[in-house]
Amino acid sequence: xxxxxxLARAKKLFLALALAAAVSLASRGATxxxxxxxxxxxxxxxxxxxxAGWITLSxxxxxxxxxxxxxxxxxxxxxxxxxxxxxxxxxxxAADASVAVGLGVGAGLAFLTEIGNGSKGRDLTRAPxxxxxxxxxxxxxxxxxxxxxxxxxxxxxxxxxxRCLPTNKTESSAAHEERENEARRSFPSxxxxxxxxxxxxxxxxxxxxxxxxSEFLPIALTSTGFALTTVLLREQAGAHSWVDTLGAFAxxxxxxxxxxxxxxxxGTTRPPPGEPVIQRPATLSFGGxx
Amino acid sequence: xxxxxxxxxPSDLWKRVLLPASLVLAVPAPHQALAAPQMSGPPPVGxxxxxxxxxxxxxxxxxxxxxxLPVGSASAPADSGAAAAAPVIPLTDAAGSVExxxxxxxxxxxxxxxxxxxxxxxxxRGYAKAGVWExxxxxxxxxxxxxxxxxxxPTAGYFVIDYVEISLLPQFDYAQTAGSSGKTRLxxxxxxxxxxxxxxxxxxxxxxxxxxxxxxxSGTGLALAPRTGINVLIGGNGVVNVGFEYVYSASPxxxxxxxxxxxxxxxxxxxxAW
Numbered sequence: 001x002x003x004x005x006x007l008a009r010a011k012k013l014f015l016a017l018a019l020a021a022a023v024s025l026a027s028r029g030a031t032x033x034x035x036x037x038x039x040x041x042x043x044x045x046x047x048x049x050x051x052a053g054w055i056t057l058s059x060x061x062x063x064x065x066x067x068x069x070x071x072x073x074x075x076x077x078x079x080x081x082x083x084x085x086x087x088x089x090x091x092x093x094a095a096d097a098s099v100a101v102g103l104g105v106g107a108g109l110a111f112l113t114e115i116g117n118g119s120k121g122r123d124l125t126r127a128p129x130x131x132x133x134x135x136x137x138x139x140x141x142x143x144x145x146x147x148x149x150x151x152x153x154x155x156x157x158x159x160x161x162x163r164c165l166p167t168n169k170t171e172s173s174a175a176h177e178e179r180e181n182e183a184r185r186s187f188p189s190x191x192x193x194x195x196x197x198x199x200x201x202x203x204x205x206x207x208x209x210x211x212x213x214s215e216f217l218p219i220a221l222t223s224t225g226f227a228l229t230t231v232l233l234r235e236q237a238g239a240h241s242w243v244d245t246l247g248a249f250a251x252x253x254x255x256x257x258x259x260x261x262x263x264x265x266x267g268t269t270r271p272p273p274g275e276p277v278i279q280r281p282a283t284l285s286f287g288g289x290x
Numbered sequence: 291x292x293x294x295x296x297x298x299x300p301s302d303l304w305k306r307v308l309l310p311a312s313l314v315l316a317v318p319a320p321h322q323a324l325a326a327p328q329m330s331g332p333p334p335v336g337x338x339x340x341x342x343x344x345x346x347x348x349x350x351x352x353x354x355x356x357x358x359l360p361v362g363s364a365s366a367p368a369d370s371g372a373a374a375a376a377p378v379i380p381l382t383d384a385a386g387s388v389e390x391x392x393x394x395x396x397x398x399x400x401x402x403x404x405x406x407x408x409x410x411x412x413x414x415r416g417y418a419k420a421g422v423w424e425x426x427x428x429x430x431x432x433x434x435x436x437x438x439x440x441x442x443x444p445t446a447g448y449f450v451i452d453y454v455e456i457s458l459l460p461q462f463d464y465a466q467t468a469g470s471s472g473k474t475r476l477x478x479x480x481x482x483x484x485x486x487x488x489x490x491x492x493x494x495x496x497x498x499x500x501x502x503x504x505x506x507x508s509g510t511g512l513a514l515a516p517r518t519g520i521n522v523l524i525g526g527n528g529v530v531n532v533g534f535e536y537v538y539s540a541s542p543x544x545x546x547x548x549x550x551x552x553x554x555x556x557x558x559x560x561x562x563a564w
Binding site: 090105109112217218219221 | 452500516
């Protein structure tokens with residue numbers, strides 16, 4: 001008859017306990033995950049000064065890129081290699097409408113969604129603020145970048161002479177100078193960037209919080225739809241090449257997503273919309289079978 | 291002195307909107323429109339009608355929306371009294387003009403391929419051009435997570451500028467969710483949409499509908515419906531619309547787990563444009 005040795009049994013028990021403790025501490029239980037959850041907050045790092053600085057820098061970038069800096073006077077062909085395209089004022093107007101409506105719809109829907117979430121006071125401006133920050137950051141990025149490359153717009157590119165020759169030259173020298181500059185600000189597209197920035201910011205507000213904020217998915221889809229529509233319209237209008245529009249879409253989307261990421265705060269508990277916040281005590285549980 | 295504002299008389303509305311709409315719905319076949327007596331409405335107005343067409347440089351299009359006919363061409367059915375009374379409206383710009391060189395010019399064959407019939411004396415326009423009306427409807431079948439839904443959505447739209455349409459989309463849905471009885475939902479959307487010509491009679495569109503949704507159980511809430519798809523012009527003024535849509539609605543009064551309702555699906559519809 002076999003006799004169990006007490007020392008061996010104690011060793012096994014100790015090993016099992018140690019293993020259970022290690023696994024339990026390494027795992028993320030439901031309660032622990034709630035306590036370490038992420039959510040987007042109204043201000044970057046909890047301080048409105050960062051947001052004011054972000055917007056000020058972005059607006060300064062937009063104004064400087066538009067009025068102060070000039071593109072180099074070079075004859076650089078449209079980047080997609082498709083050369084000259086006819087100008088279409090009607091499609092250009094449709095693209096303008098797409099930008100105006102898209103920005104208004106994006107910010108407006110974000111505000112309505114915050115109302116629907118039951119946000120109160122200044123928290124009502126959280127999602128619209130983040131989306132506007134995404135839009136202006138993307139716009140500043142592209143407006144500054146336009147002046148570095150000096151790429152010619154397809155409508156102004158003369159393929160036979162391989163020169164950038166703005167159409168509809170006016171008599172006024174100042175206006176002609178501005179037209180010459182504008183003809184070389186093709187890359188990246190300034191119409192697409194703010195819409196893509198809003199789409200990126202909405203995507204960030206949807207994805208980044210723990211458990212996702214599903215109510216921002218339709219806003220992200222809508223803003224992305226407006227951005228892609230403008231991609232097509234601006235190319236078809238002869239104002240940009242595909243590289244300009246798709247480049248602005250990608251860069252603007254990243255800038256918007258970055259703006260949303262700067263609003264993420266860890267360590268918050270984010271209940272589903274409409275459910276009361278229940279503070280639960282942290283617990284540690286052991287389990288095992290021998 | 292206060293400026294005197296002229297109120298639009300109801301008869302104007304009748305002439306501009308309802309009469310053309312009724313004619314379009316009553317005469318769907320384009321080849322019959324040429325001989326239809328009621329098609330000979332008031333004389334065409336606008337610069338296209340007023341400007342004399344230079345011989346050999348411009349062409350005209352018959353109200354049927356078929357191939358353009360040259361001015362004074364012997365191929366026109368001159369022996370038909372009804373056809374002679376029908377408006378024949380210059381469609382193209384003079385060759386060599388600034389307008390004719392633009393891709394939006396009526397001289398462009400791509401634009402001619404989309405020309406809609408002149409109904410009720412209205413000027414001939416290409417589809418998706420400013421001033422075009424569109425009316426029709428769609429039937430939808432949507433499937434989502436434990437959801438089956440059928441819907442009816444009449445549509446009325448107007449192109450405010452070229453390629454941009456504002457539509458009103460009332461929608462009546464009957465939804466059956468798993469484990470519960472069917473329920474009716476009413477959605478009213480306003481949708482700005484953009485229509486881009488891909489090739490000939492084929493258009494790509496994107497629309498962003500937003501408005502309200504109502505259900506008896508959950509009350510009134512916000513509704514969003516971005517959608518994208520294609521428009522195909524058929525038979526003169528018919529437009530087949532096929533699109534992919536995402537419909538989201540949120541009702542604050544509903545229980546938290548039922549607050550958000552998102553569905554995706556295909557929507558096919560038919561409209562007439564004039």
